[in-house]
Amino acid sequence: MKLFPGTTIAPDGSLILLIDLNRMVATEPSERRPIQASASAARIFAPGSTAIARGSIPSEAIDRVEQERVIVVADDSISVRKFVGRMLEKNGYRVKLAADGLEAAELVTQHGCHLVITDLEMPRMTGYELMVQLRQSPSTRRIPVMVVTSRAGQNIAIAR
């Protein structure tokens, strides 16, 4: 079996470094070739790598990377959108800010999101027009939209 300098991962999860010392100290450039029998190899064991490879670590003990929930906030008032954005970020959401409906539509189309929070009265594209555009596209049709406005009659209402 020929071995080449480099790195590989063993079945037990450890990282194996194959080092050709002769090549490292050589003064002349050498082409890629199998390492000599006298070359050194090092194996580095990461903590827990063997247990992970065996699958013996309970899933509860492994930190999970939660999927980030992305919310697009559209409001022509910079103070409102920053205020709302800060509240959302403080509660663990990832926020993308848009100054109007058009910018929000571009963000949603380009990056996708879980929720759109929008004002109604905005330049270039209103909240109404934004909702119409989102509902027309199969890729954005199902994204929930929360309207934040001073025009609503109720303080809060969730459509069922």
Next chain:
Amino acid sequence: MKEGATAFLTKPVQEDQLIAAVEQLIGTEAPRSVAPVA
């Protein structure tokens, strides 16, 4: 609203109401929208 609003919130926005509404809408297992349209 026929345009398709899912929820409404009145300004000035209160944090507890905003977060409660957001959690109700997207919870913890909300599927992200699909890839960008070509």
